[in-house]
Each structure stands twice: as structure tokens, then as C-alpha cells.
Amino acid sequence: MMLLAVSILSTLVIGAIGLASGRDSLEKAAFDQLVSVRESRHREIERTFDEIRSAVLLDSRNSSTVDASRRFNAAFAELQGETLPPDADSVVAAYYDDTFIPQLEERTQKTSDAAAFVPDSNAQRYLQYYYTAPFTDFDEAIKLDDAEDGSAWSEAHAKYHGYFREMTLQLGYEDALMLDTKGNVVYSAYSGVDLGTNVLSGPYAGGALTTAFQNSLRANVVDAVELTDFDRYQPSLGTPTAWAVSPIGDAGEITGALAVQLPIATINDVMTGSEGWKAEGLGNTGEVYLAGPDKTMRSASRLLIEHPDRFIDQVVSAGVSPQIAERAVAVNGTILLLPVDTTAVNEALRGQTGTAIATGYDGQEALVAYEPLDIEGVQWAIVAKIDSAEAFQPVSDFTRNVLLSIAGIVLAVCLLSLLLAQVFTRPVRGLVGAVRRVAAGETGIEVDASSRDEFGDLGAAFNDMSRNLQLKADLIEAQRMENEKLLHTLMPENVARRYREGEETIAEDHQDVSVVFADLVGTDAYFASHDSAEALAAVNGLVLGFDAAAAKLGIERVRTLRDGYLASCGLLVPRVDNVRRALDFAIEMRQVVQRFNSANGTSLDVRIGVDAGTVTSGLVGRENVAYDMWGDAVNIANAVRGASASPGIYVSDRVQSRLRDAYGFEQTDSDVDGTAVWRWVAEESRA
Known part of the structure; x- marks a missing residue:
């Protein structure tokens, strides 16, 4: 790099001197041409307005x-x-x-x-x-x-x-x-x-x-x-x-x-030279246009006239809104439409006359010659421009020769530099190999950092980075395990596994499942009479008691609410005695509430509905998923729970018919879909 820098620098100095000299000469010639065209159009547009003024004056008199x-x-x-x-x-x-x-x-x-x-x-x-x-x-x-x-x-x-x-x-x-x-x-x-x-x-x-x-x-x-x-x-x-x-x-x-x-056409003919730009020395990109105090055009754009297909892309790239550009093409005009908020226009509207190299309205660097237009009644600017690339085209030949010379020198020096580079890059190769191993997923990678130079410093920095990556990987793994644990509290393990694997629609049908649908009675009054945090802590204690009872009896919790609890038996693990377990769990829930009342002096109670039959379980939602259970048995369990306003355990005909020999029930006055609703009676529990 040092050899290349010395060789290129010397060549660039010589080339820069030649380029500057040639560019200055060409700039002067190009600006002189632009000024000449601008003055010609200035005189012609003034003459046109004088003729209009005279014609109107004669016609009116x-x-x-x-x-x-x-x-x-x-x-x-x-x-x-x-x-x-x-x-x-x-x-x-x-x-x-x-x-x-x-x-x-x-x-x-x-x-x-x-x-x-x-x-x-x-x-x-x-x-x-x-x-x-x-x-x-x-x-x-x-x-x-x-x-x-x-x-x-x-x-x-x-x-x-x-x-x-x-x-x-x-x-x-x-x-x-x-x-x-x-x-x-x-x-x-x-x-x-x-x-x-x-x-x-x-x-x-x-x-x-x-x-x-x-x-x-x-x-x-x-x-x-x-x-x-x-x-x-x-x-x-x-x-x-x-x-x-x-x-x-x-x-x-x-x-x-x-x-x-x-007459707009007359003004455009004057400013475009009847579209004879090349004949007046303006080449392929030169033009003369008028601009008003609102910094929009007052004459036609050459780019729009000659290349409407390129017009939109260029002016939009320069900052013009697509709607304005498309509108200009649609109406085939730029007056009061195309913004020309350029350096040349701003200077001319301030009364200045001059030349500059500046960005044109089409976003291209251009040579510009500008001045105010002296017509009584209007305040306009007249600007002549030509793209710098075209104006300085002769510089390209000289530039090409200089660049070819530079390329020859650089090529010779590069060959020598390649030999020397082998000496300097050997430590880098070891570091590159280590980086690739880290990129492949390995951790704990370290390189030799014993040298007392910049490569040693780089190796030490890499080793620090590798150790930091190892630490972050451990933290990420710990977080993953915590997330896994949290996921298992929201849904069963087999559902969580399918969810992690990317399944979007997860649902399973179950034929013989008992459903327990319970809600706490009296929570509204309890919450109203206690601090929110204290009341929530108490309800959470009840839920923990329900969860403990569920775990003991093989009951699967589906979801909990502030005053509700939905559980099943036989959903994830098929059980032949799922109905009995469900009723035992309902009885245990009442005992949990009674123990809570005794300890806290409250009068909460629970109203529970139990049914057995067909259900479907799965994940509901896209962004915020929730594990839920629905189906005929869930609906009936919910219905029998709501059949009476009194606390207690209510079961369907299907549950009563299967447990009537072991538990005591009494028929209520309510029914669900034409079937009786039964209430569990504590005095007639199993013998």
C-alpha cells in the first residue's frame, strides 16, 4: 500500500495539474457560449413582449x-x-x-x-x-x-x-x-x-x-x-x-x-429557439428557460419536449413529487408546474447576474448562466444551462490518457506489493479462520495474541469478543429455558412442541373428556372492599389451591380468569374414571374455598358445572395465542353451572347417570337443552 500510495500520488499530482488547466479553459469557453445564448434569448423575449405590448396598445386605441x-x-x-x-x-x-x-x-x-x-x-x-x-x-x-x-x-x-x-x-x-x-x-x-x-x-x-x-x-x-x-x-x-x-x-x-x-406557444418558441437547441450551440442537454417568483417554470422544458419518457425519472430523482412530474407529462407543459428552486433561479430573482456550476432542476450538475428579466409587470429569471458532462466532454479524452498511464504504473507496483503482502497477511489468515469458526456457530475460540504489534492487539481484541460471545450465548440459552418453562405454563407440552415447530393451526378432537367449569361467587364485592393488589393476591392463592388439587387428582387446567376456572380430565391423558375425578376435583374446589373463608373471614363460594363428552382443544389467535378448549361438553358444563344462581356443584344427566351409585344428587328445576340438571348433595356422598 505504501508503494502504491507513493506511485499513485505522484501520478495524480501531474494529472491534476493538467486536468485543472484543461477544465479551466473549457469552463471559460462553455460559460462564454452560455452567456451569449442567454443574452440572445433575453433580447428576443423582451422584443416579443414589446411587440405584444405595441399590438395591444394599437388595437385598444x-x-x-x-x-x-x-x-x-x-x-x-x-x-x-x-x-x-x-x-x-x-x-x-x-x-x-x-x-x-x-x-x-x-x-x-x-x-x-x-x-x-x-x-x-x-x-x-x-x-x-x-x-x-x-x-x-x-x-x-x-x-x-x-x-x-x-x-x-x-x-x-x-x-x-x-x-x-x-x-x-x-x-x-x-x-x-x-x-x-x-x-x-x-x-x-x-x-x-x-x-x-x-x-x-x-x-x-x-x-x-x-x-x-x-x-x-x-x-x-x-x-x-x-x-x-x-x-x-x-x-x-x-x-x-x-x-x-x-x-x-x-x-x-x-x-x-x-x-x-x-400566446404561450410564442413564448416557448422564443425560449426554445423553435426547438433548435443544437443549432445555437446548446448540444444535447442545453436549454434556456424562464422562472417566476414562485420558482416554477414560465416556459417549456427541453427534457419534457424531447424525452418525456426520461423526464419523470430524472425530475423525481431531483426531488420533484411524482404527481407533479406525471402531471407535466400529461398536460405536456411545465409552466406554473415544474419547480426550479435552483441556485441560478434564486440568484436571478434576487437581481443578480452571473454564472456557476450548480445542480439543475433535473438533478444533473450543469453550467448555468442567469440574470433577471427586465419586463415591466413581471418579475422573472432567465437561465441558460448545459450539463457539465456534455460541456466538459473534451476533458474525458485527456482524463483517459492520464488514467491509462496511472493504470500502467499501478499494475507494476501491484505485482511487487503482492509479494510483500504475503509477509504481512500471514497472521491475518489465522484470524480469518477463527472468525469463520465463530460465524459457523462455535464458541470459546481463541487465537494467538503473543506478538507485540498491531496483529497481537487485534488477536487480543478478538479473544475478548469471543469470550463475550460465549457469555451472551449462555445468557441466551438460560433465557430460552425460562421461555420454555413459561410456555409450558400456558399450554401442554405436546401443544407447545407443535407451536415451536411452526404449526399455525393446532387443534385436536377428544371423545371422552370430563369438563369442570367453575366461577367464584362474591369476588366483585370482595374486590370492591379490598385493595386491588391485596384482592388479586387472595384470588391467586385460591387458584394455587385449585392447581394443587388438580395436580393431585390428575386434572388438567385449561385456563383461569379472575373469577373463573376451566379444567378437564382425560384430555391429555385418557382416564377411564375421568368423570369421578372431575367430580372429586369440584368437591375439593369447594373445600379450598371454605378453607380460605375460614382463614380470611370471607364469604366467597363457588358455582361449578360438570359434564362429560366430546371436546376440541387447541391454540386460538395469531399474534397473541391462547390455549383453549371448546365443544359440546364445555358448553353443557357452562350451561349447567349457570342453571342456578346459588353456589354448588351442578352436573348433567350424563355425569349423574355414571356416578349416581357413588354420590348423592338431587334434581333441580332447571334443564339444559331438554335434559335435567342435578345438584351434588354433600350429605349423600359416597359411602
Whole structure:
């Protein structure tokens, strides 16, 4: 390793000097190229917005627009008192329910309530009945010149719509609106659901359009143009929408405002160079994009356009949520959607201009050139980027030559190092063998630790570890034995063995088994009058007495509760006299309780039911298993126990018929499933 380190270090020093020199030169050239492209796009996007501003300003001031504004304003006011067709409300409501809301929900992936958008004014319902509701496609709605309803508004629409339609289509606007001074949308080129609404008080109020409209009228001059940032506009199905708004009028009067939706396609064409990235020197990964103050894109992503299949994986790996990435692919757009919270964007939004090597929005290291975009009305950042791997591709050739030289030197030194390594690794082999024996399960393994060097220290540390492992193995074995003992207190040994072997369903049927089902009478009052710990200790003492009696008579305890005890005879060990043993155990249980009463001055008693017959035993539960017994004999034993509220020993017909010659019984007034219940009588016990 020392020989390798000296050789590699000297080679790396020489290679690092060459790499640094080459990288610096290439970085400068790459950054210069990026800055040049950024400046070019900056000038072009500013020119595009200037052209839009000029076009909107000219359109809002020409006589046709001023005349149209006056005509539409007056006609719209008349429609407030116009009589609606009988089916107007139902047709418009059906349009929202069946066309607009489904389209809006599909586009936004959010649930919307049609009641929030249905027109609330007479004029709005009138216009949407004739110009909006008949169409399911906005591209079809813009073709209609006259609904031939005979209204003054339709006359104005027939006269001026052709002009505004051509303006909208030729300039690529997403829509063009005319508003009166009260904020009513008196005209829409595409006759969308915003036709007739009020941007100040209607369902779409409060957005960027509302602010721009108010600012344009507040300026009180006809040569003002308000530009807005992108905002989601519900009438356009929630797509990102930016506006240019200018007052309509002449020197004497402002009649309203002209609002056009900025053409997203035009902005994307400028920022992508009409998707000619390579022609502008941006290679396979370079691009220029816009970002807004919310740190999301304001133009298209090259990665999404060229490689939608890779887009999701890359941006998700960079920290974008899968839902946003999938949504961007679904709508084929990134405006207001794709986060670009990068160093370049943050610096540009703070007003800084510069270059850097930083992580891009796709998670790749990139060369970036950034600056703020100076357009009145918006605060955007413009960023040019190209992946470092592509920008520094020429460095790879030089790096390869250096690495080949290093590899040759390392190979020669490695051969010598292999010979020397044999001397140093001999003690390690012994330690490796010992480790493998420990890994195989052996304990108490030790190695020679007599050498006075690092290998001796390592051997001593291994021996300490081995002894600790032996100690822990002993503790684990002791714990296992304790667990085994605890398991045998919860279930019989043969059931515990099957449970340890992994059986999940353990159940056995037994044909001739006696069942003893007992409950203590008076425990509730006892617990209420004594401390909880003291009362529980007393009950535990009773249970210990029951367990001792069970062991003496060959009775198998199944489970115990605070005031209950379930046992059997003949379940695990078949016994021909299981019925007699069961009754003797029941009698002994009463004697245990009586002795407890005498010693403690209490008045507890026990009510016991005994039956014999078929039962099933097994484990119940998955996470918290419990050994239990059930079946006909258990049910009847429980039933005869509950046949009377008085303490005592109660048996079924089957038990009485088998023991009536040896014990005394008296028939009770109760029966179980049509058979008599018998009570054991102490005065007539066996002779």
C-alpha cells in the first residue's frame, strides 16, 4: 500500500495539474457560449413582449375597437332586461354540468362544483345560452358570427367579431376579451364561460386579470398596457394564463379595457429557439428557460419536449413529487408546474447576474448562466444551462490518457506489493479462520495474541469478543429455558412442541373428556372492599389451591380468569374414571374455598358445572395465542353451572347417570337443552 500510495500520488499530482488547466479553459469557453445564448434569448423575449405590448396598445386605441366597445357596452346593458328563452337556464346549466365541469376536472384533476360557475346575471345567461352553450369546443365557438337572436349585442358581434377573431388567430392570442368600466366581460373571442362575468365580483374575480384591469383603469390614460405573470385561469380550464390589458378609448373617454391572453406557444418558441437547441450551440442537454417568483417554470422544458419518457425519472430523482412530474407529462407543459428552486433561479430573482456550476432542476450538475428579466409587470429569471458532462466532454479524452498511464504504473507496483503482502497477511489468515469458526456457530475460540504489534492487539481484541460471545450465548440459552418453562405454563407440552415447530393451526378432537367449569361467587364485592393488589393476591392463592388439587387428582387446567376456572380430565391423558375425578376435583374446589373463608373471614363460594363428552382443544389467535378448549361438553358444563344462581356443584344427566351409585344428587328445576340438571348433595356422598 505504501508503494502504491507513493506511485499513485505522484501520478495524480501531474494529472491534476493538467486536468485543472484543461477544465479551466473549457469552463471559460462553455460559460462564454452560455452567456451569449442567454443574452440572445433575453433580447428576443423582451422584443416579443414589446411587440405584444405595441399590438395591444394599437388595437385598444383604434376606432374599430373604440366603436365596438361602445356598442358592446350598450348592448350588454340592454341584455340585463332582455327576456330569456324558456329553456335558457336549463340549457346553460346542462352545459356546465355536461361540458365545462368535466373538461375542467379532467384538465385540473380536481373536483369542481358547477353551482359556483353558473351565470348569475340575466345578460350572462343570455349570452352563454346563444354563444357558449351550443359548443363543446372553443375552436368551434370562435367561428360563430351571429346567433341570429335579433339582439343589439348579436348585431355588434356580427359586425366586429370578424376583426377580433382574425386579430386573435393571427397574433396567436389564447383569447381576447373586452370589458366595460364596471368589470363586465362584454365580449370574448372564443365565447368562453367568462363571457358576461364580472372580473371584480364574479366567480373568477381576484386573479391576475382583476388586478391588471384595475391598474389599467386607474392609470386613466389610454396608452397604458398592464402585463401580468402567469396564473391559472379557470375559464381556460385552469391552464396557465398571462394577460396584457390596455384601456379602450380616445382622448375624451375611456370606455373599458382590452385584455388578451398572451400566446404561450410564442413564448416557448422564443425560449426554445423553435426547438433548435443544437443549432445555437446548446448540444444535447442545453436549454434556456424562464422562472417566476414562485420558482416554477414560465416556459417549456427541453427534457419534457424531447424525452418525456426520461423526464419523470430524472425530475423525481431531483426531488420533484411524482404527481407533479406525471402531471407535466400529461398536460405536456411545465409552466406554473415544474419547480426550479435552483441556485441560478434564486440568484436571478434576487437581481443578480452571473454564472456557476450548480445542480439543475433535473438533478444533473450543469453550467448555468442567469440574470433577471427586465419586463415591466413581471418579475422573472432567465437561465441558460448545459450539463457539465456534455460541456466538459473534451476533458474525458485527456482524463483517459492520464488514467491509462496511472493504470500502467499501478499494475507494476501491484505485482511487487503482492509479494510483500504475503509477509504481512500471514497472521491475518489465522484470524480469518477463527472468525469463520465463530460465524459457523462455535464458541470459546481463541487465537494467538503473543506478538507485540498491531496483529497481537487485534488477536487480543478478538479473544475478548469471543469470550463475550460465549457469555451472551449462555445468557441466551438460560433465557430460552425460562421461555420454555413459561410456555409450558400456558399450554401442554405436546401443544407447545407443535407451536415451536411452526404449526399455525393446532387443534385436536377428544371423545371422552370430563369438563369442570367453575366461577367464584362474591369476588366483585370482595374486590370492591379490598385493595386491588391485596384482592388479586387472595384470588391467586385460591387458584394455587385449585392447581394443587388438580395436580393431585390428575386434572388438567385449561385456563383461569379472575373469577373463573376451566379444567378437564382425560384430555391429555385418557382416564377411564375421568368423570369421578372431575367430580372429586369440584368437591375439593369447594373445600379450598371454605378453607380460605375460614382463614380470611370471607364469604366467597363457588358455582361449578360438570359434564362429560366430546371436546376440541387447541391454540386460538395469531399474534397473541391462547390455549383453549371448546365443544359440546364445555358448553353443557357452562350451561349447567349457570342453571342456578346459588353456589354448588351442578352436573348433567350424563355425569349423574355414571356416578349416581357413588354420590348423592338431587334434581333441580332447571334443564339444559331438554335434559335435567342435578345438584351434588354433600350429605349423600359416597359411602
